[in-house]
Amino acid sequence: xxxxxxxxxxxxxxxxxxxxxxxxxxxxxxxxxxxxxxxxxxxxxxxxxxxxxxxxxxxxxxxxxxxxxxxxxxxxxxxxxxxxxxxxxxxxxxxxxxxxxxxxxxxxxxxxxxxxxxxxxxxxxxxxxxxxxxxxxxxxxxxxxxxxxxxxxxxxxxxxxxxxxxxxxxxxxxxxxxxxxxxxxxxxxxxxxxxxxxxxxxxxxxxxxxxxxxxxxxxxxxxxxxxxxxxxxxxxxxxxxxxxxxxxxxxxxxxxxxxxxxxxxxxxxxxxxxxxxxxxxxxxxxxxxxxxxxxxxxxxxxxxxxxxxxxxxxxxxxxxxxxxxxxxxxxxxxxxxxxxxxxxxxxxxxxxxxx
Amino acid sequence: xxxxxxxxxxxxxxxxxxxxxxxxxxxxxxxxxxxxxxxxxxxxxxxxxxxxxxxxxxxxxxxxxxxxxxxxxxxxxxxxxxxxxxxxxxxxxxxxxxxxxxxxxxxxxxxxxxxxxxxxxxxxxxxxxxxxxxxxxxxxxxxxxxxxxxxxxxxxxxxxxxxxxxxxxxxxxxxxxxxxxxxxxxxxxxxxxxxxxxxxxxxxxxxxxxxxxxxxxxxxxxxxxxxxxxxxxxxxxxxxxxxxxxxxxxxxxxxxxxxxxxxxxxxxxxxxxxxxxxxxxxxxxxxxxxxxxxxxxxxxxxxxxxxxxxxxxxxxxxxxxxxxxxxxxxxxxxxxxxxxxxxxxxxxxxxxxxxxxxxxxxxxxxxxxxxxxxxxxxxxxxxxxxxxxxxxxxxxxxxxxxxxxxxxxxxxxxxxxxxxxxxxxxxxxxxxxxxxxxxxxxxxxxxxxxxxxxxxxxxxxxxxxxxxxxxxxxxxxxxxxxxxxxxxxxxxxxxxxxxxxxxxxxxxxxxxxxxxxxxxxxxxxxxxxxxxxxxxxxxxxxxxxxxxxxxxxxxxxxxxxxxxxxxxxxxxxxxxxxxxxxxxxxxxxxxxxxxxxxxxxxxxxxxxxxx
Numbered sequence: 001x002x003x004x005x006x007x008x009x010x011x012x013x014x015x016x017x018x019x020x021x022x023x024x025x026x027x028x029x030x031x032x033x034x035x036x037x038x039x040x041x042x043x044x045x046x047x048x049x050x051x052x053x054x055x056x057x058x059x060x061x062x063x064x065x066x067x068x069x070x071x072x073x074x075x076x077x078x079x080x081x082x083x084x085x086x087x088x089x090x091x092x093x094x095x096x097x098x099x100x101x102x103x104x105x106x107x108x109x110x111x112x113x114x115x116x117x118x119x120x121x122x123x124x125x126x127x128x129x130x131x132x133x134x135x136x137x138x139x140x141x142x143x144x145x146x147x148x149x150x151x152x153x154x155x156x157x158x159x160x161x162x163x164x165x166x167x168x169x170x171x172x173x174x175x176x177x178x179x180x181x182x183x184x185x186x187x188x189x190x191x192x193x194x195x196x197x198x199x200x201x202x203x204x205x206x207x208x209x210x211x212x213x214x215x216x217x218x219x220x221x222x223x224x225x226x227x228x229x230x231x232x233x234x235x236x237x238x239x240x241x242x243x244x245x246x247x248x249x250x251x252x253x254x255x256x257x258x259x260x261x262x263x264x265x266x267x268x269x270x271x272x273x274x275x276x277x278x279x280x281x282x283x284x285x286x287x288x289x290x291x292x293x294x295x296x297x298x299x300x301x302x303x304x305x306x307x308x309x310x311x312x313x314x315x316x317x318x319x320x321x322x323x324x325x326x327x328x329x330x331x332x333x334x335x336x337x338x339x340x341x342x343x344x345x346x347x348x349x350x351x352x353x354x355x
Numbered sequence: 356x357x358x359x360x361x362x363x364x365x366x367x368x369x370x371x372x373x374x375x376x377x378x379x380x381x382x383x384x385x386x387x388x389x390x391x392x393x394x395x396x397x398x399x400x401x402x403x404x405x406x407x408x409x410x411x412x413x414x415x416x417x418x419x420x421x422x423x424x425x426x427x428x429x430x431x432x433x434x435x436x437x438x439x440x441x442x443x444x445x446x447x448x449x450x451x452x453x454x455x456x457x458x459x460x461x462x463x464x465x466x467x468x469x470x471x472x473x474x475x476x477x478x479x480x481x482x483x484x485x486x487x488x489x490x491x492x493x494x495x496x497x498x499x500x501x502x503x504x505x506x507x508x509x510x511x512x513x514x515x516x517x518x519x520x521x522x523x524x525x526x527x528x529x530x531x532x533x534x535x536x537x538x539x540x541x542x543x544x545x546x547x548x549x550x551x552x553x554x555x556x557x558x559x560x561x562x563x564x565x566x567x568x569x570x571x572x573x574x575x576x577x578x579x580x581x582x583x584x585x586x587x588x589x590x591x592x593x594x595x596x597x598x599x600x601x602x603x604x605x606x607x608x609x610x611x612x613x614x615x616x617x618x619x620x621x622x623x624x625x626x627x628x629x630x631x632x633x634x635x636x637x638x639x640x641x642x643x644x645x646x647x648x649x650x651x652x653x654x655x656x657x658x659x660x661x662x663x664x665x666x667x668x669x670x671x672x673x674x675x676x677x678x679x680x681x682x683x684x685x686x687x688x689x690x691x692x693x694x695x696x697x698x699x700x701x702x703x704x705x706x707x708x709x710x711x712x713x714x715x716x717x718x719x720x721x722x723x724x725x726x727x728x729x730x731x732x733x734x735x736x737x738x739x740x741x742x743x744x745x746x747x748x749x750x751x752x753x754x755x756x757x758x759x760x761x762x763x764x765x766x767x768x769x770x771x772x773x774x775x776x777x778x779x780x781x782x783x784x785x786x787x788x789x790x791x792x793x794x795x796x797x798x799x800x801x802x803x804x805x806x807x808x809x810x811x812x813x814x815x816x817x818x819x820x821x822x823x824x825x826x827x828x829x830x831x832x833x834x835x836x837x838x839x840x841x842x843x844x845x846x847x848x849x850x851x852x853x854x855x856x857x858x859x860x861x862x863x864x865x866x867x868x869x870x871x872x873x874x875x876x877x878x879x880x881x882x883x884x885x886x887x888x889x890x891x892x893x894x895x896x897x898x899x900x901x902x903x904x905x906x907x908x909x910x911x912x913x914x915x916x917x918x919x920x921x922x923x924x925x926x927x928x929x930x931x932x933x934x935x936x937x938x939x940x941x942x943x944x945x946x947x948x949x950x951x952x953x954x955x956x957x958x959x960x961x962x963x964x965x966x
Binding site: 037165166168189190192193196213214226228229230235237241242243245250252274276285286289290293325327342343344345346347349350351353 | 893913915916917918919920921922923924925926928929932934935936938939942
């Protein structure tokens with residue numbers, strides 16, 4: 001979440017965050033840590049260090065744990081990256097978005113294409129060996145040729161991991177208003193589909209494995225943290241608007257920064273924007289839907305072990321329909337999206353929701 | 356309560372006017388000035404009470420109000436003001452109402468002048484030998500063109516300026532003079548109270564306590580509570596549960612006698628048993644001849660009405676049953692469509708009637724409806740010699756089985772400034788109309804920039820009126836043209852059935868009966884609307900419009916390529932799942948044509964498509 005103009009609250013926020021972590025701590029083992037949502041690179045190296053120390057003091061963090069921090073090009077320099085690298089951040093996710101300055105401007109990004117390249121160099125120079133870059137496609141005015149150039153430029157940077165997202169517009173996004181006023185051409189879903197397909201081909205040929213609908217990685221560099229989500233496993237989220245999934249409950253901390261801060265300064269209970277008990281039926285549904293996002297798909301044996309049901313029997317009709325539509329394929333006891341199905345995932349997913 | 360009074364002090368009259376010329380406002384002023392209601396009691400437009408009835412849940416329709424008026428000659432007169440329906444769809448009801456009166460106040464708007472329904476109403480009043488009192492209304496408005504309109508009235512209707520009353524129904528200016536004139540000019544009713552009973556029903560409605568309430572004008576004889584009566588046209592027999600009049604609240608009396616206007620409560624369960632235009636007489640020793648030839652009003656316009664949700668069929672049935680208790684001219688037959696499920700093919704007097712029924716079903720019964728494109732009733736003679744009536748396009752026999760198709764024609768009268776003659780001629784000709792007559796109204800010395808006003812007369816298939824005709828008439832004449840029409844009979848027609856195929860499957864609800872030369876354009880319009888409204892499917896969907904096996908228009912909806920929640924991490928799961936739930940729920944609401952999911956909006960907009 002972003003809270004513009006609230007930078008002066010960062011110290012108080014970091015304190016609150018540490019308190020929350022302390023309250024949640026119960027000797028859990030931690031395999032991955034992710035600083036994300038909003039702009040965590042606004043934290044000073046000392047603040048990052050402080051949070052890391054807190055985590056290490058409260059939880060059993062694996063020696064090989066993946067520790068990611070999201071950052072935007074243009075906001076981080078070499079000394080900063082060196083410092084956070086030293087505090088244990090070992091994976092950097094850079095929101096490059098595009099290598100076309102006109103697109104960056106349209107997307108409301110403050111950095112330039114040159115700064116993106118610079119950020120990658122800084123990361124490499126400071127010892128980051130696990131680097132992820134984000135790009136956006138389906139941008140109004142983005143041509144196939146332009147998109148290819150951006151992709152090739154990114155591949156040239158040689159990151160271990162790449163995420164590609166189609167442009168989506170929230171209701172109040174300035175770009176959406178521009179489109180409604182006719183100042184910018186609307187998003188063309190067919191063009192976005194073409195761009196996605198081009199990306200699949202190009203990345204594959206450069207040795208990136210398409211391991212999730214929007215994610216590609218060199219072998220062994222799949223984001224371990226995000227795999228937890230797609231395997232529908234447990235995770236603890238801390239901070240304002242953070243989501244957790246623990247013991248069949250999905251919760252979201254309040255998205256109101258003042259509320260969040262006052263809860264920890266006054267030692268009052270934190271309010272939740274969401275507190276949902278996920279029953280077994282829904283749990284199964286979500287496991288299938290999330291699992292289908294992965295190129296490996298779902299293993300019926302795994303579902304049998306976890307839920308005690310026969311996936312292919314329980315969803316016989318849904319599977320048959322999706323297969324006949326060319327969206328899903330079966331391989332032994334595994335089901336997974338086809339190439340066509342990756343672009344039409346929702347048409348598969350909704351079929352697996354409980355009645 | 357009131358003893359029989361001297362018939363010579365009774366005046367039975369109505370107000371006739373083109374729509375919006377001020378009929379209801381004038382009625383209010385008459386009610387107020389005669390003291391039947393004080394101004395503060397007087398809700399706006401007492402006679403126009405449908406909306407009020409609905410809002411207040413009262414069941415009394417003030418269709419005829421008795422007003423006591425103390426005239427300048429010192430005598431108190433009993434004025435029976437009878438309301439007339441204000442639209443051409445109800446011309447039959449209008450003519451029955453006129454038959455119950457001796458006089459009519461003709462209201463003409465001082466800005467708009469003579470309009471099509473002004474003329475139609477005048478002719479009807481003259482047919483019934485009514486004394487007509489012409490008044491020029493809205494003279495207080497800045498836009499009033501008193502001189503010009505008086506000139507026009509004199510040259511078209513022959514009422515000299517000296518005979519015209521200038522009034523403002525809104526302010527009451529001139530209305531006292533009108534009351535005097537009503538008393539002076541309109542003759543008292545004739546008839547004989549000692550002859551066998553004859554009373555004309557000019558309106559009826561259903562009341563859940565008293566059964567059908569019939570509004571009637573007693574011409575001969577008497578009606579008292581407890582009488583056993585018979586309808587001469589329909590043969591219905593009934594006992595009079597209550598007799599009375601409205602002032603404007605119902606006032607029960609012992610007896611209504613020759614010359615009186617009032618109501619009877621019949622206990623009948625359905626207005627269809629007690630229709631407008633029929634003559635009431637005594638069950639024994641009744642009259643020999645009815646007052647007027649009775650014919651039930653015949654539906655002219657037909658459309659299928661279906662519930663949006665198939666589960667609502669029983670509710671729709673109950674709602675239509677209930678509505679028809681009060682609307683004898685609404686006909687309905689159950690029908691079913693592979694696409695729309697179970698519904699009714701309904702017959703209406705005209706488009707306005709259809710809109711009223713639809714709106715009431717939706718508003719009063721909270722039903723969501725799909726209404727098919729309105730059509731007429733065709734008479735088809737088959738090669739076998741058999742004749743069939745077709746009110747649903749899907750029932751049109753195969754082309755090779757058809758010997759001849761006949762369709763209803765109307766005679767239309769349009770009044771317009773001469774500037775718009777060209778575009779209006781073009782419109783009517785484009786609708787298959789035939790020009791009959793052009794007549795200039797009046798000889799204004801100073802015709803404005805729009806030119807002299809003209810009456811145009813045409814014959815035209817009723818079918819052509821059921822689309823955008825009226826809207827186009829208005830837009831091509833900048834709103835100036837007015838329209839009146841009447842049914843003239845059936846004429847032979849050259850027509851074909853246009854079918855719509857979605858993914859090769861016939862979508863029966865979209866079929867229309869059209870002239871062959873228009874099949875392509877109408878087909879194109881339907882196809883392009885469908886293309887707009889049907890979301891892209893997982894496969895390419897061909898859309899075709901066909902006459903028999905000949906495709907007259909086609910388009911493809913390309914397959915959907917992208918529909919995926921691309922970003923889904925820990926904080927997104929619940930929100931994304933809700934989006935999928937919505938998508939699933941949306942699927943459930945879609946109707947299917949073949950394998951194609953079609954949203955309700957696609958049906959509504961194609962069915963609404965005017966051609």
